[in-house]
Amino acid sequence: MQKNEKTNLVWFRNDLRTIDNAVLAEACKNGKRVIGLYCFDPRLFELNAYGFKKTEKFRAKFLIESIKDLKLQLNALNIDLLVYHDTPEAVVPKLCETFNVSSIYLQKEWTQEEVDVEIAVKSKLSNIGWHSMYNQFLYHPDDINFEIDNTPQVFTVFRKKLEKYIAIRETIQTKKQSEEYRIDNNTSITSLADLGFEDFQPHPHSAFPFKGGEREALKRLEDYTFNTKKLGVYKKTRNGLVGVDYSSKFSSWLANGSMSARTIYWKVKQFEQEYFKNQSTYWLIFELIWRDYFKYIAMKHRNHIFKLGGILQKDYTWSTNASQIEQWINGETPSDFVNANMIELKETGWMSNRGRQNVASYFAKELELDWRIGASYFESLLIDYDVHSNYGNWMYVAGVGNDPRDRKFNVQLQAERYDTSGTFRRLWLQPSLF
Known part of the structure; x- marks a missing residue:
């Protein structure tokens, strides 16, 4: 690696995927070296004001599995993922200096804790480009037909404003990078023990026995739609309580960004084209619109949601x-x-x-x-x-x-x-x- 090589740093948070990741794709566009970063921020595993661990063992394990998979997927693109058990404001400035980082790319967030961490990181940087972009919506904020501050207070109004008038964007692919850009990566992925947990097996009765990561997400998507065609009865079964297949179970991978809402949307559309379209196939998209709705409500009302x-x-x-x-x-x-x-x-x-x-x-x-x-x-x-x-x-x-x-x-x-x-x-x- 040449010392003066300019580098784009992708700071991963809740966008732990390579497929349909606008942040990653943008960072990879201009031919510079690209490196990825994930921080297991210790603050996310501490007790909160109510005496609960902010992240308990279940999500912690799912997150570790997701990071392991992200590292593999990035590796296939010749991008290294550096992983630290430390705060981003401690890690990012050091990486910027070590790897001659010219720009940082990240998913845009708007809730207070995430914004505070961004501010803390920015305060320790100078002369570095900052590219934050929306990356977690079905309906992209640049495409909607109302101002965010005018987001309707009632979901039905929100839905009717969008679903017949606004097109869903196609998914984004990221191009493979040159192998000459690889770096020496001696970081290791944080373990459950590092986070203060003992390892455990999923409960035998769990309705969510799945693992984290992009490959597991896509496997479940394929299984639920095309292999079992459970998608076709989703509206009838979605209020179930027992078992793996009463609902799609996509929410965990959506939550940490191992899979995008658009990837799900276009898979449903493919199913409708190849097999059939009914209330159930629509209802899964309906639920994705609900997910968007709460994101827009949070953008509109900021800290009032807390x-x-x-x-x-x-x-x-x-x-x-x-x-x-x-x-x-x-x-x-x-x-x-x-x-x-x-x-x-x-x-x-x-x-x-x-x-x-x-x-x-x-x-x-x-x-x-x-x-x-x-x-x-x-x-x-x-x-x-x-x-x-x-x-x-x-x-x-x-x-x-x-x-x-x-x-x-x-x-x-x-x-x-x-x-x-x-x-x-x-x-x-x-x-x-x-």
Whole structure:
């Protein structure tokens, strides 16, 4: 490597893929050396204000698997991934000096913690180009037909403004780089032990036994759409509670960016062209639009998504009763349906969409507990935690977000409807029977 060789640095965060990665593709365009960076930021594994680890073992393991796969995928493009267990503001300036970095490329984020880290990194750099770009949407912000500050407060209005009028962009390919640009990479990928966890195997009853990484994501996408054609019955099965295939399970790979929403969209369109189009194929895209919606809501309302009054700035009286919170976490409430879902989450890092809505409604509407504590617990445990969807959904259920009807779930009726035979509850409350 020539010492004066200019280098583009790709700082990976929640965009851990090589396919349809606008940041990576842009960095690779101009013929300079490209190197990748991922930081296991220690702050993401510390206790938060509510006493939960910001990232628990389930998502940590999935993340490590994703980084291992990203390294392999980048390697095939002749791009090295440097991995550190340190803060980005400590690592990036050193790399810029060592590798003569002229530009940094990264995915654009807008929530406070991510922005704060960017500011801390920028403050230690000089004369380095900074290229942050939107890279996590189905509907690209440059294409939408309204200002972000005018994002509709009701999802249906948002959806109707976009789905018939705005085209989805094609996926982006990244070109292979010259082998002469390879560097000496003596970094190693952080282990669970480095992060303070013991290694573990997925729970035998887990509805999400999958591994992290782009290859696993694409394998699941192919399996769910073309191999099993489960996509074709998605709308009928999506409220299920038991098993691997009642829903697509794409959310975890979407959350850390191992797969893009557009990759899923175009796979569904291919399926519709080759086989059939029905309510189920549409409904998967419908769910991707929901995901976009919460991202736009977070861009519009900024830190209000983390505040007690939410984006509506409503002044409810909330409790922080420690014993009720503990009972909810440990599955010891008067509701067996809530309990089963909470035990599933604690044991696997996963919970169905139906379960999430019910336990969150029970927490916020029945127990009238500070919804941010529940959201923070979800953030800690869920493999598919996504800041915008998590806080957007919790606000929605708590009555301080985008639900115009301000509903409260009747968890008993929900259990009777969605777990009629009690199979799900027995699975987690009496696991010895299975």
